[in-house]
Amino acid sequence: xxxxxxxxxxxxxxxxxxxxxxxxxxxxxxxxxxxxxxxxxxxxxxxxxxxxxxxxxxxxxxxxxxxxxxxxxxxxxxxxxxxxxxxxxxxxxxxxxxxxxxxxxxxxxxxxxxxxxxxxxxxxxxxxxxxxxxxxxxxxxxxxxxxxxxxxxxxxxxxxxxxxxxxx
Numbered sequence: 042x043x044x045x046x047x048x049x050x051x052x053x054x055x056x057x058x059x060x061x062x063x064x065x066x067x068x069x070x071x072x073x074x075x076x077x078x079x080x081x082x083x084x085x086x087x088x089x090x091x092x093x094x095x096x097x098x099x100x101x102x103x104x105x106x107x108x109x110x111x112x113x114x115x116x117x118x119x120x121x122x123x124x125x126x127x128x129x130x131x132x133x134x135x136x137x138x139x140x141x142x143x144x145x146x147x148x149x150x151x152x153x154x155x156x157x158x159x160x161x162x163x164x165x166x167x168x169x170x171x172x173x174x175x176x177x178x179x180x181x182x183x184x185x186x187x188x189x190x191x192x193x194x195x196x197x198x199x200x201x202x203x204x205x206x207x208x209x
């Protein structure tokens with residue numbers, strides 16, 4: 042645990058790191074010692090992480106999401122807080138006012154960045170650069186700026202894969 046985690050409840054440095062595995066679901070929570078004692082996690086009889094996550098949902102950001110429901114599965118913010126899990130993939134958008142503050146508090150950033158091999162990240166950057174250059178090239182041609190278009194064409198050609206075929 043080389044990272045400095047903050048307590049999910051109060052924001053102080055976390056010293057207790059909990060992982061609960063239920064089936065194929067993994068839930069993690071970081072707590073400072075005081076919050077761990079308040080929650081009773083220092084006891085040996087067990088700790089219901091879903092209750093702690095529900096309490097965190099109630100505490101984060103003050104957004105209760107009242108009246109908010111997922112348009113696909115009908116899960117409400119109250120259902121989410123009670124169960125500690127979402128009903129479907131559309132819940133992330135439908136219950137955004139409740140889910141986003143929790144993700145930000147738990148992951149210390151507003152979005153889950155995910156993990157991707159460095160090669161994939163670099164390929165995506167190259168792909169985005171090629172798309173941007175194509176737009177600029179089309180615009181230069183449309184505006185009859187042929188010298189600029191030639192430079193953009195050459196730059197784009199230098200970025201194309203070795204096969205000579207442009208990638209989508």
